[in-house]
Amino acid sequence: MNAVAWLTQGLEAVVALAAAPALLGWVNQCRAWLQNRRAPSLWQPYGTLRKLLHKEVLIAENASPLFRLAPYVTFGAMVLAAGIIPSMGTRLPLVASADAIALVGLFAAARMFMALAAMDVGTAFGTLGARREMMVGFLAEPALLMVILVASLTSSSTALPAITEALVSGHLGLSPSLAFSAVAFILVLLAENARIPVDNPATHLELTMIHEATLLEYSGRHLALMEWAAQLKLFNYVCIGFALFLPWGVAVGRIGPVGLLVAAPALALKLTAAGAGLALIETLSAKMRVMRIPEFLATAFLFAVLGLLVHVLLGA
Amino acid sequence: MHILVHPVITPLPKLLVGCVALLLGWGAVGVAGLLRPRSVRLAGRVLFPLGALIGFALAALAVTSLLGGGIERMVLPIGLPGLPAHLRLDPLSSVFLALLGATAGGISLFAGGYFRAGQGTAPGLLGLQYHLFLASMGWVLIAADAYSFLLAWEAMALTSYFLVVTEHRRAEIRRAGLIYLLMAHVGALAILLAFGVMHGSGPFTFHAMRAAHLSAGWAAAAFLLALAGFGAKAGLVPLHVWLPEAHPAAPSPVSALMSGVMLKTAVYGMLRVALDLLGPPVWWWGLVPLALGLFTILYGALFAAVQTDMKRLLAYSSVENIGVIFTGIGLTIVFAGSGMPAVAALALLATLYHCLNHAMMKSLLFLGTGAVLHATGERNLGRLGGLIHRMPWVAWLTLIGTLAIAGLPPLNGFVSEWLLLQSFLFGDQVPHTFVNLLIPMGMAVVVLGAALAGYVMVKFYGVIFLGRPREAALEHAHDCGWLERIGLAWLALGCLALGLLPVQVIGALGRVSAQLVGAVVPQASAHGWLLAPVPGRPVSYGPAVLLTATVAVVLLTVLVVRLFFPQRVRRVSAWDCGFGALTPRMQDTAEGFGQPIRHLFQPFFEMQRELPAPGDSAPRYRIAIRERIWTLAYEPLCAAIDGLANIAARVQQGRISVYLLYSFVTLLVLLAVALLS
Known part of the structure; x- marks a missing residue:
């Protein structure tokens, strides 16, 4: 049974690994349709990863071993996070090793490695990107923690599976407090994943970059890993959102590989909807100036606090 | 969950006698330095390593005492006539003695390689001050009457003052020392008054203070006086002003000792007074340290982010961490006073754990800056950079401290942060309206502080060790010596061990929560390898699992990538979007990193x-x-x-x-x- 559980765990991570580029491809496709452009193929991100993996790696002369280590650590943290988040089953072995707070910590660790690597070569854009990335991080984390706090009040636990199970077994439909914190979570998701309006993933203008600026010196397989890690991060965040607010379809209780097969269609359906929604938000908004980001994330924080107040005052 | 441990009083205080002997040993090592006060060899190669051994022995003894869970008492006929020194070793003292011994051991090893003949105090005299400082800190932790406590407390303040002004020929260092001495004495006065209030009409022993029944008003007065006194020593805002002056002025091992250990003696004093001597605490007392602690977190983190001197940056980071600790103390008191002993135990564990963590990681970072200072002669972040190539030992060991203090799993800083946040989550159950709304909001401040600490640490590490050297002289920087490496490695190991073995550490710390709040928390889940300390809630955290899984995934990725995509790696000049020749001055500076914070x-x-004006020829x-x-x-x-x-x-x-x-x-x-x- 234990072996089966670990096998299921591995499978879940592999599914995340395989599906993450498709999610990004789907968001890009939807965006193109909404903007009256001809859409790229859904498989475009896979092609990009393959191309990068086959390319020669160029590294700056003064790059330290930290620079070469960072892509692997970032990627590893994201794969691990994909295993921890109950995207398909709540009783997998790795799930208990980190609750939502530890998961936020894991993301922070990945971000810190990326920022340090960006500073390693000592270019102007790299350090600028590292600084901005860390700024978005320290603004987003309190808001995210408040979201988790509100979600944990209903289930008395910060463990994602406990929250999911409490929601699945409870009444269907969002309570008002969860609705407020869901809005806050979407804002945090946009900021943490470098989406419009916080950052433009498609930009080529270095001065406005946040996330992309930290990757400027990477090439070849290192860049592929960094890109893949970013895609996994988006996938993970969306799955955290599902675990906190839309857990339906997740297998509750012990499951094997067959259980995953049952839970997969529900996940695919939810991802499709979420991807389309993300594309809609990105199309409807414009990128804001860097110094407006604090206001954006303060709004997210206030929404989460409203959720908290609603929960404590109304008990819902 | 409410397991009361009845104190076992052993007839012969073996451990306490051993403890006193080790503290006297430190004194003897110090005095031995006076034999040849000018000899760097004697102090560096013999005395400081000997002091380190005593430190490790003290730590081992304290851990034995903690695991035994007993209480030992002793009366020594020294001091004023009719006022013998009362000593006591209980779980609370043991934890802080272990902290003192383990941290001081690492620092002393480093100090053995660090101090050289120079302008300041002679090495032998420095050794005397240093070891008396250590011994007086130990004495503070075992003192059980107001006289010997305050005597040791003053000895600690004076010895550390002399250590701060080691380079007394420089005016700004003398000024920093004066500010420190002033604040130390204002604080000591408040502590003296607090003891005066607490002893009632009995003798000045702690035993009598426990038995004294104070009226509500006097008890609150004693608590607030103690908070002011110990808060001034710990660096609680607004009494923190000496800290950013004294820490950079002192030699790095001394900064490490002051920040890593001495601030914790103040925390010890606060816990001793608030949770032991004053009897069952009143819940609203806790709101004062809670509010001050939260403000201190934010204040320290913000000022750390805008510093340009690496040791000042670390000093403000210490202020922030003291804020975390006092927040934990505040929560403990609020919960303990509201009839929630199990949750109070959780908050107390977070507090104690953070003390241990901060001792290890902040000492490590201060020693790292010491090594950099020795190699380059620079404290200004604007003149450093790229040292990971020249000083790999220092850089990689310091990286562990950097990641730990940023509160990242699976290292130790995260464990205490996590425990604190978990106890915050019970804030809505405090039976007082509005307070139960406000306490969970405090969580946001803690998280903001932790996230800001990440920002600060990227700045600290990135500007010093990464990038290109900002000055030509940095090309000749050398790595530190082997004694210094051992010292750094010991502290880094401490960070790793505290991060990966929380179940064991919390099991040991449970003796203290049983002693002070009358409850222990469950440590582990059914499997035994996951930390599950939250009473009545299915939450767990397994740092060892996380680390193993991450390492496994990383190794697998490396293997797969190397096997299937073995494209060669070519070293070229940095791309930087093709903007042409790079100079080190194009890198972001420490001021640049402060800009968003200053703005926000x-x-x-x-x-x-x-x-500069637009037309300046020399902007x-x-x-x-x-x-x-x-x-x-x-x-x-x-x-x-x-x-x-x-x-x-x-x-x-x-x-x-x-x-x-x-x-x-x-x-x-x-x-x-x-x-x-």
């Missing part, structure tokens, strides 16, 4: 800026940041005291006839009083 949190800072950019608290509080206060002193000085004429007149008038007044009454 403007009201906190008092800034003086010199900006100059300068920004100086000060704390508003100096202009708003401390400078008016100093002016007022100065004014009062001037008025009082009029009485002092310098002529003997006037003084005789004073005596005569006093005599007359006293006679009149005696006749009338």
